[in-house]
Amino acid sequence: MDPNVRYRRVLLKVSGEALMGSQGFGIDVAVADRIAADIHGARQLGVEISVVVGGGNIFRGVAVASKGGDRVTGDHMGMLGTVINALALRTSLIKRGVDTIVLSAIAMPEICESFSQRSALAHQAAGRVVIFAGGTGNPFFTTDSAGALRAAEMGASALFKGTQVDGIYSEDPKRNPNAERYDRLTHDEVLARGLAVMDVAAVALARENHIPIVVFSIHEAGEFQKILAGGGRATIVSD
Numbered sequence: 001m002d003p004n005v006r007y008r009r010v011l012l013k014v015s016g017e018a019l020m021g022s023q024g025f026g027i028d029v030a031v032a033d034r035i036a037a038d039i040h041g042a043r044q045l046g047v048e049i050s051v052v053v054g055g056g057n058i059f060r061g062v063a064v065a066s067k068g069g070d071r072v073t074g075d076h077m078g079m080l081g082t083v084i085n086a087l088a089l090r091t092s093l094i095k096r097g098v099d100t101i102v103l104s105a106i107a108m109p110e111i112c113e114s115f116s117q118r119s120a121l122a123h124q125a126a127g128r129v130v131i132f133a134g135g136t137g138n139p140f141f142t143t144d145s146a147g148a149l150r151a152a153e154m155g156a157s158a159l160f161k162g163t164q165v166d167g168i169y170s171e172d173p174k175r176n177p178n179a180e181r182y183d184r185l186t187h188d189e190v191l192a193r194g195l196a197v198m199d200v201a202a203v204a205l206a207r208e209n210h211i212p213i214v215v216f217s218i219h220e221a222g223e224f225q226k227i228l229a230g231g232g233r234a235t236i237v238s239d
Contacts, residue, residue, distance in 0.1 A: 002045045004230045007158040009048040009124075012039065013147035014162050016057035018218045019085055026057060027088045034221055035162075036092035039129060041225040043098065050120070050130040050154050052147040053089060055081030075139035079106055082143060086133035087112070093129055100129040105137030105146075117153045124154065144202040152209040159211050160227075161198060162218025167235035168197050185237045187213075203237070213237040 014035060021028030039049055058081030063074065086102045093100040101123045102112040113119065115132060123130050135146040144161075151159040164174075168190070171179040187207035191200060197215055198206075206213050216223055216234035226232035 002229060005045050005047060005228055006230055007047065007156075007228060009154065009156050010042075010050075010158045010160055010228070011147060011151040011154060011156040012049060012051045012160045012162065012224070013144065014051060014053050014085075014089070014218065015143075016054040016081065016085055017164070018162055019053070019088065020057035027085065029088070029092070032088050032092040033095070035218065036089060036096055036098070038222060038224040039093060040096045040098050041222065042228050043129070045225060045228055047228055048124055050124060050132065050150065050156070051086075051089065052132045052143055052150055053082050053085040054143040055079065055085060055135075057081070058084055072139040075135075076106075079134045079137070082135060083108065083111065083133040086131045090131055098129055099127060100131060102131045102133055105132070105134030120150075120154060130154075141201065142199050144198040145205065148198070148202040148205040148209075148211070151211050152205065156211060158214050159206055160214045160216065160224065162224070163197070163215055164217070164219065166217040166220070166223075166233045168195055168215050168237070170195075182235050185235065186239060187237055190237055197235075197237075206237075207239070210239055 019027050019032055021031035055078045059077050083104055090100045090102050103115040103120055104112050105115050107114045120130050132150050135143050168182050169179040173179045187203055190203050214234050214236055216227055223232050227234050
């Protein structure tokens with residue numbers, strides 16, 4: 001383990017939009033490969049890594065509900081999208097020689113293993129990257145909430161949220177270039193100010209389990225391992 005490493009075991013939340021890259025839909029393989037390279041680089045520091053993937057590049061359950069459809073069915077469709085993304089990211093990691101397993105909250109044994117905390121910890125102890133698919137397995141919960149839940153179950157020392165920008169801002173910096181950027185916040189400040197970095201349930205769950213949230217740009221190659229090694233640019237949310 002590199003002596004400069006801040007966190008020994010982390011969970012990385014990767015959004016579906018990140019995997020989409022500049023495309024309007026689906027998976028940009030070049031982006032998946034780059035994220036896999038970042039995970040590989042972080043592992044070389046000696047860090048244990050698990051991953052939760054979103055599915056917004058393929059389907060969003062709330063889109064069904066907004067048009068009068070059934071939210072539960074829509075969320076189930078979104079969960080299937082996360083499985084597609086998890087398999088794609090696993091493929092990119094395997095290409096780099098990184099032993100990786102996909103565990104789904106929804107049983108589909110012909111495609112991947114089913115999630116249990118016991119098996120997830122065993123796979124991680126065996127040196128594998130564990131990718132969690134299917135969200136929490138329940139409708140009405142986002143993959144951000146799944147990220148906080150799995151981070152707690154895995155005993156992660158930090159939850160890394162890869163976003164489109166390099167931290168948390170008072171407003172969307174792409175819309176307001178004068179938005180204030182924060183280096184450090186508490187979980188309570190994020191909730192009180194309504195900062196839309198993760199949903200309320202995810203932040204509250206991280207707070208209750210004393211898990212720092214590290215918000216950084218997923219699009220900056222190498223940034224993940226830079227932050228792990230004590231450098232880089234991110235906003236840290238902690239107690």
